Amino acid sequence: MIQFKQVAAKVAGLTAAMMMASAVVTAAAATMSVQVKNAPVRATPSFVGKVVGALDYGDQVEIQQTQGAWSKVAGAGVSGWMHTSALSSKKIVLAAGQEQVKVAASGDELALAGKGFNSDVEAQFKSAHKDIDFTWINLMEKIRIPATEMQVFLKDGDVTPREGGAK
Amino acid sequence: MNMLYRYAILSLCVLGQRWRPASLPAVFHRYTILPLLCVLALAGLPACKTMDTLSEVGAGVAVATGVVTPQQGESIKKAGSAVGKTFEAITPEQEYYIGRTVGAVVLNQYKPLNNEAANHYLNVLGQTLAQFSDKPETFGGYHFLVMETEDVNAFSAPGGLIFISRGMIRCCQNEDALAAVLAHEIGHVELQHGLQSINKSRVTSALTILATESAKSFGGQELAQLTEAFEGSITDITATMMNNGYSRGFERQADRAAVAILQRSGYDPNGLTAMLTQMKNQLKPGGHDFTKTHPSPDSRIEDIVKWVGPVKPVVSPTVRQARFQAAVGKI
Numbered sequence: 069m070i071q072f073k074q075v076a077a078k079v080a081g082l083t084a085a086m087m088m089a090s091a092v093v094t095a096a097a098a099t100m101s102v103q104v105k106n107a108p109v110r111a112t113p114s115f116v117g118k119v120v121g122a123l124d125y126g127d128q129v130e131i132q133q134t135q136g137a138w139s140k141v142a143g144a145g146v147s148g149w150m151h152t153s154a155l156s157s158k159k160i161v162l163a164a165g166q167e168q169v170k171v172a173a174s175g176d177e178l179a180l181a182g183k184g185f186n187s188d189v190e191a192q193f194k195s196a197h198k199d200i201d202f203t204w205i206n207l208m209e210k211i212r213i214p215a216t217e218m219q220v221f222l223k224d225g226d227v228t229p230r231e232g233g234a235k
Numbered sequence: 236m237n238m239l240y241r242y243a244i245l246s247l248c249v250l251g252q253r254w255r256p257a258s259l260p261a262v263f264h265r266y267t268i269l270p271l272l273c274v275l276a277l278a279g280l281p282a283c284k285t286m287d288t289l290s291e292v293g294a295g296v297a298v299a300t301g302v303v304t305p306q307q308g309e310s311i312k313k314a315g316s317a318v319g320k321t322f323e324a325i326t327p328e329q330e331y332y333i334g335r336t337v338g339a340v341v342l343n344q345y346k347p348l349n350n351e352a353a354n355h356y357l358n359v360l361g362q363t364l365a366q367f368s369d370k371p372e373t374f375g376g377y378h379f380l381v382m383e384t385e386d387v388n389a390f391s392a393p394g395g396l397i398f399i400s401r402g403m404i405r406c407c408q409n410e411d412a413l414a415a416v417l418a419h420e421i422g423h424v425e426l427q428h429g430l431q432s433i434n435k436s437r438v439t440s441a442l443t444i445l446a447t448e449s450a451k452s453f454g455g456q457e458l459a460q461l462t463e464a465f466e467g468s469i470t471d472i473t474a475t476m477m478n479n480g481y482s483r484g485f486e487r488q489a490d491r492a493a494v495a496i497l498q499r500s501g502y503d504p505n506g507l508t509a510m511l512t513q514m515k516n517q518l519k520p521g522g523h524d525f526t527k528t529h530p531s532p533d534s535r536i537e538d539i540v541k542w543v544g545p546v547k548p549v550v551s552p553t554v555r556q557a558r559f560q561a562a563v564g565k566i
Binding site: 103104105107115125137151153154156179180181182183184185186187188189190192193196199200201202204205208209211212213217218221222224225226227228229230 | 325326327328329331332333335336338339340342343347354355358359360362363366367369370371372373374375376378379380396410441445458459461462464465466468469498499500501502552554555558
C-alpha cells in the first residue's frame, strides 16, 4: 500500500512537472514563414494583446519563444507574438526556380506561393462556369473587423473571455 | 495480420488504382504500379513508407523503360511522398482558392441577403469568435454572410467563408445561440472537414502536375488538368456539404470545437443546446436542409450534455439581447 502511494505520488509529481513545463515560456530557435495573406503581431501572447504590427505572406521570422499556441517572432522589422496558425515551418517561396520546384514536390521543406490551385485556375473555372458569380465572395472578403472593434463588442455585450483568448 | 494493417493495405490498393501520374499512360500504372504497391504492402512496410517506396520504384521503372525522362522520374518520386499526405498537402493559399469557389457555388443556389447591418453584425460576432478557435488565422480570414432563404441551413467553405440562412438565424433566440451556430461552422473550418471530403485522386493529380511542371508558369495543358482537379474538388466538397452531409464523427468534432470556442470567448455553451432544441421544432421531416445533412438535434444535445453538463436556459444580459434583436431580430 505504501509502495503504491509512493508510486502514485511520483506519478502525480511528474504530471505536475510536465504541466508546468508546458506552461513555461520555452526558447525555440527556428525560422518560420507567414502562411496567411496578412497576420497581426501582438505585444502579448493573447488575442486581447495590443496589435503592434503585421506580417505578410512569405515573410520569414525567427522564433524566439513559444507559449502554448503563440510564438514570439522577429522579422521584417516587426517583433512580437503571433498565433502559430499563421506560421509554417516550410519556407514559402514567392517566385520559385526549377530546383525549388523539385524540392517542393516532396512537400516537406518548401511551399510555393501561387502554385497549384491559384488565381489562374480560378479564372479558368470562371470562364467555364459563367453562371457562378464571385461578386458577393469579393464583397465578403472586404469585411474585416478591426481588433479594437471586437474588444468593444465583447465589452459592450458583457461577454467576458477567459484569459488569453485563443489557445 | 491485424485489422489496422489490413485496412492500410486495402486503402493503399484503392489509392494505387486511382494514382496515375499525368505523364504515365494508364497501362503503366495498372500493370506496374498497382502490383508493386500491393507487393510492398504485403511485405510489411508501413503505409507512408510504402507510398514513398512505391513512387521511387515506379518512377525508376518508368525511367528505365523510357516512359518518362530521368528529370520527370525524379519529380514524380518526390511527389509520391506528398501524395501519401493527401489533403494535408493542400497549402492554406490553395485552400483559400478552393473556399472562394465553394462559396460562389453556395451562393449560386442561395441568394445572399443584402442587409448591411445584419451582415456586419454577423461578421463582428463571427470574426470575434474565430479568434478563440484553435485556428484564428487562415489565409484569407473568416467572413460571414446571411443567405436569404427560409431553409434552416449553414455552410462553411474551406478557409473560412461561412454562410448562415435566415431560417437558421430565426432558430436563434439570443446572441449566445447565434454564436453557437457560427462557432460550429468555424469548427468545420478549423478541422478542415471540407478539404477532407475531396477525393484523394484529385489531390494526387494536382500534386503530380506540380511536380512535373517547369519553373515557368503553367502551360495550357497543365492548367487544364489542374482546373479539372479543381472542379472535381469543388464538386466533392459541395456534394458532401450541401447534399450528403458530413459524417456523424465530423459533426461531433465541430460541436466539440464550438463548445470550446464558446467557453473561451465567454458565451454560454448552452446556446448550442438552446438552438438545437429550437431547430428540432422548426425542421420538417424529409426536408432539404439540416434534416438531410445533420444528425438529429436530440443526438447532438446528448453529446453536448456530456461535455457541459445538464441543459440550462441561456440568460442573455439585456444589452446583449437588445443588440441581437436590433441586428437580426426582424430579418
